[in-house]
Amino acid sequence: MGGFSPEWLALREPADHAARNPQVLAAVGAHFAAKGSLTVVDLGCGAGSNLRGTYAALPLRQHWTLVDLDERLLAATRQTLAGWADEAREQGEELVLRKGDHLMTVDTRQADLNKDLEWVLGWQPDLVTAAALFDLTSRRWLERFVAGLTSLRLPLYTVLTYDGRETWQPPHPADARMLAAFKHHQHGDKGFGPAAGPEATDVLAEAFRKSGFAVSIGDSAWRIDETRHELAQVLAKGIADAVLETGHVDPATVADWLASKAQKPSALVGHHDLWARPV
Template identity: 75%
Template sequence: MGGFSPEWLALREPADHAARNPELLAAVGAYFTPKTSISIVDLGCGAGSNLRGAFSALPGRQHWTLVDFDQRLLDAARETLRLWADEAREQGEELVLAKDGKSITVDFRQADLMKDLEWVLGWQPDLVTAAALFDLTSKRWIERFVAALASQRLPLYTVLTYDGREKWQPPHEADARMLAAFTHHQHSDKGFGPAAGPDATEIMAEAFRKSGFAVSTGDSAWTIDVGQRDLAKALTRGIADAVLETGHVEADAVADWLGARATEAASGLIGHYDLWARPV
């Protein structure tokens, strides 16, 4: 799995952080309140946005292991975190950060989550996290993942899993066809088998409940307004490219839809859900 650029991840990070469900984040923080330190494995870490979005709710001493298949993104994460922190220093391969009174040590590990999943989870962290990952994975992989977590009684906090909701203003006559084609594309293989796409949160929640975990979900939709034109343009361009790959909407209709989204005072809602699963 690959194809996400550091530039795209940087563009979407403010929207990701604004959309993160505050009640679920608070619940995760409350769960770990008795601990003074915590170890976290972040799957598909990209440029480290999930760390930056979650660290404030977690105990004062944190050890994060950031895992990604793309070494480019791991390098971007190291540099972005260095610039973000109040203080940063190298300690061997680790990056040691101070931010808002928290002490954060970060390891960076390249891994293929299709082949190396059990090895990664074998590091036995206190918490497994991910952001914008599971809609790219398959139902079979999700069930394997949940079984691996359940066998070790590891909690999961994951955010920004796409749920299939899209609503743009002003409306366009091709909206419904574009969304149907994009949903079809979301179910294509992203490296884990046929992707769960918008069904991922429901699949994961059901698998966790069957494993005896408590599960909470919360809305984390992006709300894109006219002040986020760069994000809207990049997002609608990506949607258009995906739709063209399916062949389900004529190229002229896609171009007309994309042109309207680029020139009008467009705003939109892109649906996501956060999920917090823990053993009971």
């Protein structure tokens, strides 16, 4: 799995943070409120957005291990986090950050979550997190992942898993065909086998509940307006490119649909956040 540029991740970060479900995040924070410190493993960390979106709800002392396959992104996340923090310094291989009252140490690890999953979970943190990851993975991988978490009784907080909802304004006659073709593309192999795509949250929730974990799910849809015009343009181009790969919509229709998104459209793109913990 790969192909996510630092530029795309930086562009989507404000929308990601605005979309997070506040009730789910508050429940995560309440669960750990009595702890003086916390260890977190963030899977598919990208450029560190999930740390920046989550840290304030957690105890004042935190240790994060950020995991990604892409060495570029691991290098970018250290640089971005150092610029984001109020204070930052290197301590051996770790980055020590102070942001407000929070003190965080950050370690970055390159790992293939397909091959190295059990090794990563074997670090046994207090919390496993991820953002915009699990719709890219397969049903089989998700069930394996949940089995690993539940056997170790590790809680999971994951945000922004795509759920297949998509509404653009103004509407276009090809919207429904474009969405159907995009969903088909979402089920393609992203490195873990045929992807669960929009069904990923349901797969996770079902597997956790069968294993006796408590599960909370909250809406975290992007609501894109004219203030996020650039995000809308890049998103529409990505959707159009994916649809062309499927061959399910003719190129002229795709081009016309994409052109209609040039006039500062608004959009709702559905995601869900999930919080699963042992009881």
